[in-house]
Amino acid sequence: MNSTRTLLSIKELEIDYPSRDGRGRVTAVKGLNLELAQGEIGCLLGSSGCGKSTVLRAICGFEPVKAGEILLRDKLASSTTVHLQTNQRKVGMVFQDFALFPHLNVLENIAFGLQHLPSNQRSSVAMEWLKRVSLSDKSDAYPHELSGGQQQRVALARAMAPEPDLILLDEPFSSLDIELRERLAGEMREILKANNITALLVTHDQFEAFAIADKVGVMTDGKVLQWDVPYELYHKPANRYIADFIGRGVFVKGIVLPGNKVKIELGELELDHDHSKDIGKEIDVLLRADDIQHDDHSAMQAEVVRKTFRGADFLYTLKLASGVEIFAFVPSHHDHAIGEKIGIHLVADHVVTFRD
Numbered sequence: 001m002n003s004t005r006t007l008l009s010i011k012e013l014e015i016d017y018p019s020r021d022g023r024g025r026v027t028a029v030k031g032l033n034l035e036l037a038q039g040e041i042g043c044l045l046g047s048s049g050c051g052k053s054t055v056l057r058a059i060c061g062f063e064p065v066k067a068g069e070i071l072l073r074d075k076l077a078s079s080t081t082v083h084l085q086t087n088q089r090k091v092g093m094v095f096q097d098f099a100l101f102p103h104l105n106v107l108e109n110i111a112f113g114l115q116h117l118p119s120n121q122r123s124s125v126a127m128e129w130l131k132r133v134s135l136s137d138k139s140d141a142y143p144h145e146l147s148g149g150q151q152q153r154v155a156l157a158r159a160m161a162p163e164p165d166l167i168l169l170d171e172p173f174s175s176l177d178i179e180l181r182e183r184l185a186g187e188m189r190e191i192l193k194a195n196n197i198t199a200l201l202v203t204h205d206q207f208e209a210f211a212i213a214d215k216v217g218v219m220t221d222g223k224v225l226q227w228d229v230p231y232e233l234y235h236k237p238a239n240r241y242i243a244d245f246i247g248r249g250v251f252v253k254g255i256v257l258p259g260n261k262v263k264i265e266l267g268e269l270e271l272d273h274d275h276s277k278d279i280g281k282e283i284d285v286l287l288r289a290d291d292i293q294h295d296d297h298s299a300m301q302a303e304v305v306r307k308t309f310r311g312a313d314f315l316y317t318l319k320l321a322s323g324v325e326i327f328a329f330v331p332s333h334h335d336h337a338i339g340e341k342i343g344i345h346l347v348a349d350h351v352v353t354f355r356d
């Protein structure tokens, strides 16, 4: 097995739909590029309406493309002149609501996609996949007798059983409660990785994206702005939109100092890149909640203006002397009242800055 082989390649994809008034077309996806290697898990992350589901539908072959190409295993699947039928693409799909057949039991749901096998093999292969998602004891249950998480695992097993080259997952956790989402995101990653399955999911939840995916693409207006590993997206966002979208942060003003440093209201920070040409100039510095540490002994004080309890920590909104508001995660045993002043210091490591 060659793990670096490209399985999905999308080049300059453009897709449009007829407009509501029927007079023209509206662009849903434009100039979209991404690549996924065999065994990799990718995720398209973006807010509602940015075009995520449209991309999945196009990969499945449900939408014709207006421009660009979709290649599966180096074979052209969609372009302006080529359109492989869905059943020729070897792509499986898990829908938002799982779309299990209510009148079929769990085993029959999974066996449904195995029509190409002789009937005596269908049940045993389906049973094998049920084992892989740890649901062997539910083979004769009906979908309505299962929890949301169990239904999701059945949907995943049903999509994996015909052994497609690629599995597409459309907001796979959106109908589940938050606690379950986090656990299942990790579980789903384990199942996909254990079976060396290539997958592309879409979500608007960055924690879900980071919990599952090897590569994440931040989308807006039908485009992927940055297709990267989560660490790079967080620490080296390609532009302000991504910096703003990922994590909890605010931009504060800073002045570039000699020696690759920047001075902000809270002190001086080392810069990652050479800024010698910008000395004396003003830049915007991204301060994330995890760049600020609460320190009772610090002389630097900030006023608590808002607080959200998150269990292990609080997300505090803090007002600096200048009136600028920043965020800080603070362990939840430091329960300070709104209006109180608390000591803080800077712990920023990778400093993200923008000039224009």
Ligand SMILES: Nc1ncnc2c1ncn2[C@@H]1O[C@H](COP(=O)(O)OP(=O)(O)OP(=O)(O)O)[C@@H](O)[C@H]1O
Residues within 6 Å of the ligand: 017, 018, 026, 027, 028, 046, 047, 048, 049, 050, 051, 052, 053, 054, 055, 204
């Ligand atoms: N069948 C359609 N006809 C016309 N416009 C459509 C159609 N499907 C989607 N659109 C439009 O295309 C754009 C992208 O839609 P899409 O469903 O791909 O977004 P999305 O990012 O998946 O959103 P969500 O997270 O809300 O599901 C939206 O502006 C939407 O209104």
